[in-house]
Amino acid sequence: MRPTSANDQSGAEMRDRNLAKVAAVVGVGHTDWTADHGRVRAGEKPHDSYGYAAIAFTRALEDAGLHRDQVDGLIVGPTTAYERVGELLGIDARWGGQADAMLAVIQACMAIKAGLAEVVALVYGNDQRSASARYGGADPVGGGAFLSYVYHAPWGFTSQGALYAMMFRRYMAVTGITEADLGQVAVAQRLAASRNPNAIMQKRITLDEYLSSAYVCEPLHLFDYCLINDGGVALIIAESSRARRIRLDPVYIHGVGRSDLNHGATSLEPRLFDFYRPAQAQSAEQVFNMAGVGPADMDVLQVYDSFSCHIPLALEGYGYCKIGDAGRFMREDGISLDKGLPINTSGGHLSESYMQGWNHQIESVRQLRRECGERQVANCRYVHYSSDVAGKAVSIIYGR
Amino acid sequence: MANSKPVMSMYDAPMWESIGRHRLELQTCSRCARFRYPPAPICANCLSLDYRWHPIAGRGTILSWVIFHRQYFDDHVPPYNVVAVQIEEGPIILSNLVGPVPEGSWIGAEVEFCYGEHAGRMQHQVRLREHSSIAAESA
Numbered sequence: 163m164r165p166t167s168a169n170d171q172s173g174a175e176m177r178d179r180n181l182a183k184v185a186a187v188v189g190v191g192h193t194d195w196t197a198d199h200g201r202v203r204a205g206e207k208p209h210d211s212y213g214y215a216a217i218a219f220t221r222a223l224e225d226a227g228l229h230r231d232q233v234d235g236l237i238v239g240p241t242t243a244y245e246r247v248g249e250l251l252g253i254d255a256r257w258g259g260q261a262d263a264m265l266a267v268i269q270a271c272m273a274i275k276a277g278l279a280e281v282v283a284l285v286y287g288n289d290q291r292s293a294s295a296r297y298g299g300a301d302p303v304g305g306g307a308f309l310s311y312v313y314h315a316p317w318g319f320t321s322q323g324a325l326y327a328m329m330f331r332r333y334m335a336v337t338g339i340t341e342a343d344l345g346q347v348a349v350a351q352r353l354a355a356s357r358n359p360n361a362i363m364q365k366r367i368t369l370d371e372y373l374s375s376a377y378v379c380e381p382l383h384l385f386d387y388c389l390i391n392d393g394g395v396a397l398i399i400a401e402s403s404r405a406r407r408i409r410l411d412p413v414y415i416h417g418v419g420r421s422d423l424n425h426g427a428t429s430l431e432p433r434l435f436d437f438y439r440p441a442q443a444q445s446a447e448q449v450f451n452m453a454g455v456g457p458a459d460m461d462v463l464q465v466y467d468s469f470s471c472h473i474p475l476a477l478e479g480y481g482y483c484k485i486g487d488a489g490r491f492m493r494e495d496g497i498s499l500d501k502g503l504p505i506n507t508s509g510g511h512l513s514e515s516y517m518q519g520w521n522h523q524i525e526s527v528r529q530l531r532r533e534c535g536e537r538q539v540a541n542c543r544y545v546h547y548s549s550d551v552a553g554k555a556v557s558i559i560y561g562r
Numbered sequence: 563m564a565n566s567k568p569v570m571s572m573y574d575a576p577m578w579e580s581i582g583r584h585r586l587e588l589q590t591c592s593r594c595a596r597f598r599y600p601p602a603p604i605c606a607n608c609l610s611l612d613y614r615w616h617p618i619a620g621r622g623t624i625l626s627w628v629i630f631h632r633q634y635f636d637d638h639v640p641p642y643n644v645v646a647v648q649i650e651e652g653p654i655i656l657s658n659l660v661g662p663v664p665e666g667s668w669i670g671a672e673v674e675f676c677y678g679e680h681a682g683r684m685q686h687q688v689r690l691r692e693h694s695s696i697a698a699e700s701a
C-alpha cells in the first residue's frame with residue numbers, strides 16, 4: 163500500500179464518502195396492483211409476500227435485460243426473509259440484507275461503492291391486505307420496532323394514523339394550516355392516479371368530497387390514509403459504468419441523506435415540538451450538497467405518504483417553502499400535475515397503492531425515463547424522494 | 563378485535579402500581595433530576611442508571627388532541643378523545659380528557675390528573691382545571 167499523508171488521507175476520505183452517481187437504476191418491476199386488488203376483494207389470495215416479490219423481481223430483471231446470474235447483491239424488504247427470497251430466486255449473493263425501500267437504495271449504493279457488489283437486486287413483496295395485516299389495535303404492524311405504536315394503547319391511542327393526527331392537530335394550531343389546505347394533497351394525488359393505469363383508485367375526488375368524508379382519527383379523514391393492498395416491487399441497481407453498458411438510459415442516484423430523531427420519540431416530542439423539521443433539514447442539506455442541486459432544480463417531489471400530512475411537513479422541512487407556509491403553498495402554488503410542483507405523480511400511497519415507499523422509487527425512475535404517458539412531467543431531469551417515517555428522515559435524489 | 567393492554571416492562575410495573583394507588587409516580591434521575599417517561603433503565607440526559615420513584619404534582623397543559631372515530635379495541639368505543647399533556651415536570655403523557663371539554667381549540671388548556679377504572683384496571687385520566695381560562699361551561 164502506498165503511504166499517504168494525513169492531508170491526503172482526509173482528502174481521499176472526503177471523496178470516498180460521496181455516493182453521488184456511484185450507482186444507477188437499470189431495471190424496475192411491479193406486480194398487477196389493480197388486478198390483484200380486485201381478486202383480493204373477491205376473497206381470493208393471488209400470492210403471498212414471496213410470490214409478489216418473485217414476480218416483481220422477474221419483471222425488473224427483464225426490464226434491465228439481465229440474467230439472474232448477473233445479480234451479485236440482494237436486498238429484500240422488511241416483510242420477507244432474506245435467505246428464503248435468495249433461495250426462491252436462486253441468488254447466492256456476495257452481499258445482501260434486509261431493509262425498507264429507502265435504506266435498501268442507500269445500502270445498495272454503499273455496497274457498490276465499497277466494491278462488495280456490482281449489480282444489486284432490491285426485492286419487496288407484501289400480502290398485507292389478503293393477510294389482514296393490522297396497523298392499529300392489539301399487536302399492530304411495527305409495534306416491535308416503534309414503542310410509540312403500542313405504548314399509549316391503554317388510553318385507546320393506536321395506529322400510525324393517530325400519531326400523525328396528533329402531530330397535525332398541533333401543526334394546524336401553530337401554522338394556521340386548515341383541513342381544506344390538507345385536502346389539496348388527496349385531491350392532487352387522485353388527479354395523478356386518474357392518469358395512472360396502475361393506480362387502484364383512479365376516480366377523481368373534489369375538495370368538497372374530501373371535506374365531507376368521514377374522519378378516521380380526527381382531524382384526519384379517510385382520504386388522508388394510505389391504501390393498504392397486496393403487491394410487490396423490485397429494482398435492479400448497478401455500478402454506474404456497468405449501468406451504462408446495461409442500458410442507454412440508466413437513472414442515477416445523485417445523492418442520499420438521512421437524519422433520525424430518536425430523543426423522546428415514544429412520548430412524541432419530535433412530533434409535537436419539532437414536526438420532524440430538524441431531521442428533514444439535516445437530511446436535505448446532505449442530499450442536496452451531495453447531488454449539487456437544490457429544491458428549485460427538482461421537477462418532481464415524491465413523498466412517503468402513509469398519510470397526507472407527510473406532504474406539508476416535507477415541503478417545509480426540505481425547503482420547498484418557508485416554515486409555516488405549506489398550507490398557502492399547496493393552495494396557491496399547487497402540488498399537482500396541472501399546477502405547481504408535481505408531488506407523488508403516481509397517486510402515491512393514498513391512491514396508487516401502499517407499497518411502503520417502494521412504488522415511489524419506481525415511479526421516480528419511470529418519470530426520468532419519460533415512460534409515464536398521461537402523467538409524464540415534461541422535461542423531467544431530477545426527482546427528489548423523501549420520507550419521514552417516525553422521525554427518520556431519508557432522502558434520495560434521482561436524475562438522468 | 564381485542565382489549566387494549568399496557569406495555570409492562572420491568573420499569574413500567576412500579577408506575578402502574580402507583581396509578582393503582584391514584585398517584586402517578588415517575589422515575590427521577592438521581593444525578594440530574596430529570597423525569598423519565600416512559601419508565602426506562604437509563605437517563606437519556608446524563609446516562610445515569612440511578613433513579614428513585616417520585617410522585618408527579620398532577621398538573622399539565624394540553625399540547626394536542628385527537629378524536630377517534632374508528633374502533634380499534636373492544637374496550638374503546640368511538641368517539642373518544644386522546645390528549646397529549648405536557649406535565650409540569652417536563653414529560654409528555656398521553657391520556658383521556660374526561661368531563662367538560664374546551665370550546666374550540668383544546669391546545670393550551672390546563673388539566674389535572676385524576677384516576678378511573680377502565681376495563682378492569684385503574685388508569686390515569688385528566689380533567690380541566692377549574693380556573694382554566696378556555697374551559698367550557700359544560701361538555
Ligand SMILES: [Zn+2]
Binds near residue numbers: 606
Ligand atoms: Zn440524568
